[in-house]
Amino acid sequence: MSAVKKYFSDIYNSMATVLVGMATTGRTAFRKPVTLEYPDVRWELPERYRGILHNRIEDCIGCLACARACPVNCIHIDIVKRGKEEYGVTSDGTKITQWIPRFDIDMSLCMVCGLCTEPCPTECLTMTKEYELAVHDKHDMYLEFALDRDKVMAEKAEAEKKAAKEKAAREKAEKEAAAKKAAAEAEAAGKEGAEPEKPAADAEADGKPGSEEKKPDAS
Amino acid sequence: MKEWVDGLVEGSSLLQSLPIEVSYFLAMVFFSLVAVGWMAICALFFVWLERKVSARIQSRLGPVYVGGRFGWAQTPADALKLLMKEDLVPESADRLLFNIAPAIAFMATLLTFVAIPIGNGLVIADLDIGIFFILAVSSLGVIGIIMGGWASNSKWSLYGGMRAASQIVSYEIPVALSLIGVVMIAGTLNLVEIGRGQAGGIWNWYLFKSPFLFAAGIVYFIAALAEVNRTPFDLPEAESELVSGYNTEYSGMKFAFFFLAEFANLFVISAVAVVMFLGAWNSFLPWQILPGPIWFLGKVFFLVLVIMWLRWTLPRLRVDQLMHTCWKVLIPISMVLLIGVGVQMWLFPGN
Amino acid sequence: MSDEIRLGVFLGFGMITLVSGAVVALARTIIYSVFALLFTFFGVAGLYVLLHADFLAATQVMIYVGGILVLLLFGVMLTHKIATVQLRSASMQRGPAALICGGLLALLLYVIFKTPWPVKELGPATPTVQRIGRYLMTDYLLAFEVISVLLFAVLVGAALMARRETNR
Numbered sequence: 001m002s003a004v005k006k007y008f009s010d011i012y013n014s015m016a017t018v019l020v021g022m023a024t025t026g027r028t029a030f031r032k033p034v035t036l037e038y039p040d041v042r043w044e045l046p047e048r049y050r051g052i053l054h055n056r057i058e059d060c061i062g063c064l065a066c067a068r069a070c071p072v073n074c075i076h077i078d079i080v081k082r083g084k085e086e087y088g089v090t091s092d093g094t095k096i097t098q099w100i101p102r103f104d105i106d107m108s109l110c111m112v113c114g115l116c117t118e119p120c121p122t123e124c125l126t127m128t129k130e131y132e133l134a135v136h137d138k139h140d141m142y143l144e145f146a147l148d149r150d151k152v153m154a155e156k157a158e159a160e161k162k163a164a165k166e167k168a169a170r171e172k173a174e175k176e177a178a179a180k181k182a183a184a185e186a187e188a189a190g191k192e193g194a195e196p197e198k199p200a201a202d203a204e205a206d207g208k209p210g211s212e213e214k215k216p217d218a219s
Numbered sequence: 220m221k222e223w224v225d226g227l228v229e230g231s232s233l234l235q236s237l238p239i240e241v242s243y244f245l246a247m248v249f250f251s252l253v254a255v256g257w258m259a260i261c262a263l264f265f266v267w268l269e270r271k272v273s274a275r276i277q278s279r280l281g282p283v284y285v286g287g288r289f290g291w292a293q294t295p296a297d298a299l300k301l302l303m304k305e306d307l308v309p310e311s312a313d314r315l316l317f318n319i320a321p322a323i324a325f326m327a328t329l330l331t332f333v334a335i336p337i338g339n340g341l342v343i344a345d346l347d348i349g350i351f352f353i354l355a356v357s358s359l360g361v362i363g364i365i366m367g368g369w370a371s372n373s374k375w376s377l378y379g380g381m382r383a384a385s386q387i388v389s390y391e392i393p394v395a396l397s398l399i400g401v402v403m404i405a406g407t408l409n410l411v412e413i414g415r416g417q418a419g420g421i422w423n424w425y426l427f428k429s430p431f432l433f434a435a436g437i438v439y440f441i442a443a444l445a446e447v448n449r450t451p452f453d454l455p456e457a458e459s460e461l462v463s464g465y466n467t468e469y470s471g472m473k474f475a476f477f478f479l480a481e482f483a484n485l486f487v488i489s490a491v492a493v494v495m496f497l498g499a500w501n502s503f504l505p506w507q508i509l510p511g512p513i514w515f516l517g518k519v520f521f522l523v524l525v526i527m528w529l530r531w532t533l534p535r536l537r538v539d540q541l542m543h544t545c546w547k548v549l550i551p552i553s554m555v556l557l558i559g560v561g562v563q564m565w566l567f568p569g570n
Numbered sequence: 571m572s573d574e575i576r577l578g579v580f581l582g583f584g585m586i587t588l589v590s591g592a593v594v595a596l597a598r599t600i601i602y603s604v605f606a607l608l609f610t611f612f613g614v615a616g617l618y619v620l621l622h623a624d625f626l627a628a629t630q631v632m633i634y635v636g637g638i639l640v641l642l643l644f645g646v647m648l649t650h651k652i653a654t655v656q657l658r659s660a661s662m663q664r665g666p667a668a669l670i671c672g673g674l675l676a677l678l679l680y681v682i683f684k685t686p687w688p689v690k691e692l693g694p695a696t697p698t699v700q701r702i703g704r705y706l707m708t709d710y711l712l713a714f715e716v717i718s719v720l721l722f723a724v725l726v727g728a729a730l731m732a733r734r735e736t737n738r
Contacts, residue, residue: 011548018533025276025532035280240575316605323608347697348624355628358636362608365643369601381647388640408699 059124074109304471316370321476324363338511349410368465379464383455414499431559587613
């Protein structure tokens with residue numbers, strides 16, 4: 001008898017539980033989809049999201065703190081100490097005292113831990129929210145932040161040459177104007193005209209390796 | 220179909236100039252193409268629907284991009300891709316059988332399409348033995364499945380084919396037994412006549428005409444699910460066990476044929492359920508509000524939706540549970556229901 | 571349908587039946603024999619349709635293709651070495667076999683040509699289902715019931731044989 005009872009209760013239970021299951025899935029069918037249509041819509045990333053690294057090289061003072069902090073040694077920096085020479089100031093006012101010919105980050109090695117950004121004194125090395133790290137060529141993973149030194153130096157030399165030329169022209173005009181007045185004043189103007197040549201010569205010397213102290217990165 | 224062709228021949232001077240045999244032959248070709256096209260449209264639509272329904276049940280979106288809105292062109296694009304793919308045949312497969320198996324599976328489904336009435340008299344082949352014809356040719360599909368499973372010379376395929384064989388042969392019996400009740404009450408095998416017998420309101424639908432037929436309708440629905448290998452009876456193509464079952468080794472166009480047949484079968488079982496139990500093309504009111512085909516397709520659509528809903532709700536049965544369900548539950552129940560219908564007809568003759 | 575076309579269709583179905591029947595008998599691979607049987611059954615079903623016996627044709631397809639052929643396939647597949655495609659049947663004792671077959675052929679041909687077959691002109695297609703049903707329930711009720719009892723006995727016997735004998 002109990003077998004017969006079980007037979008029919010099994011049938012009843014199977015039908016009833018199918019209906020319960022269908023009610024459940026029926027309810028979920030009208031829930032808001034959780035799918036994010038990714039390339040069109042993106043997640044709102046958290047404030048401290050650690051994405052790809054970025055360095056604002058204008059603010060970088062070449063202190064090597066980041067390269068020392070990196071656990072996988074993926075930051076390669078070359079610096080050139082220039083002694084008293086100043087290369088400008090960062091946006092927070094720190095003086096930049098050395099030239100940085102190389103500031104490379106190998107993102108294929110980077111483990112995106114964020115330890116390099118913490119010791120940065122000028123806050124120039126930051127982790128962006130950029131998380132699409134895939135590239136077509138693996139060399140694109142190798143990020144180079146250093147400014148093109150030759151180009152910058154050439155521009156600088158050009159600017160200085162131009163400034164010198166303008167100054168010379170101005171001086172010349174002044175000299176011509178002054179020559180009409182007095183010969184003693186003209187002698188002093190000739191001494192000043194030689195001065196602008198000097199920084200350009202220094203820049204030439206910078207380019208030769210070994211001519212100045214060159215420090216490799218912390219690795 | 221014959222009446223249409225006769226009317227067409229009378230109306231057209233071009234057709235009149237041809238011999239009658241030629242015009243009939245042309246008509247046959249034309250209606251075969253109509254059946255193939257209708258089948259392809261159904262299958263593509265149902266694949267799309269399946270993806271959308273499954274996505275919604277799992278709180279996803281499903282296809283959204285292809286074709287602009289709702290990803291409606293996703294499945295035509297997929298079909299086109301399958302047709303253009305390389306035609307691979309495994310090296311150790313039996314080439315001949317491997318190649319004709321998808322055609323047999325496809326043909327079995329296509330043959331059922333010609334006998335299904337979409338509206339009142341709107342059928343390609345108005346057969347006297349309608350429902351019996353559908354049952355007979357749909358049993359052909361299993362041959363294609365076994366053939367494909369065996370010819371692939373792969374263990375997954377072979378197991379899929381064997382499972383399909385045992386399952387479909389078993390479940391054919393409750394399908395037929397549950398339909399016989401309707402045939403008894405309707406007094407005909409002709410699907411158009413059965414449909415006409417259900418006109419005039421929802422209480423005339425055979426599902427609600429007798430409690431026995433109501434139960435028979437449920438039995439038919441369950442058994443038909445098993446017969447077209449839908450979850451929870453999808454053992455022949457159990458992804459988690461058999462990779463893809465009998466069509467594991469198939470790719471490209473041949474896979475498309477299997478796939479098309481499978482989804483077109485959804486239409487077939489739903490359409491048979493609608494014609495036999497759910498009043499065919501008749502509205503649920505005593506008078507016909509909208510054209511018949513709209514009602515018919517609406518009901519079929521609803522049933523297909525329920526089948527998909529079930530698929531994404533239930534887990535798969537074990538083989539012994541499958542056989543238990545068929546031989547120890549569905550067949551005895553359908554036999555009892557058959558006797559019940561007979562008793563009812565004997566007690567209340569003419570009702 | 572004109573007589574020529576009817577003849578053509580008849581010859582077509584006849585050819586399908588004969589050729590696939592020959593393949594059934596001659597194929598060295600068992601599975602080919604079984605699948606060729608599918609086309610034989612189809613050819614016969616086509617001949618039935620040609621004779622306006624639609625119910626019989628559908629029954630032919632349903633019983634033989636849907637049932638018996640699948641069981642045959644089952645039988646073939648449950649034999650050993652199924653995993654290899656080469657599953658062959660051997661032919662032996664060709665001499666005596668040819669003798670017997672030739673004798674049978676002669677006998678059948680004699681019967682075919684000597685029997686006065688009652689030939690009847692094919693009438694228009696009429697519904698057959700109701701007449702078949704009526705005859706089965708009236709004139710041929712005894713045969714119908716005897717067959718069903720026989721099938722039932724076979725079913726019970728098969729179940730009994732297939733049962734595991736653990737109770738003894």
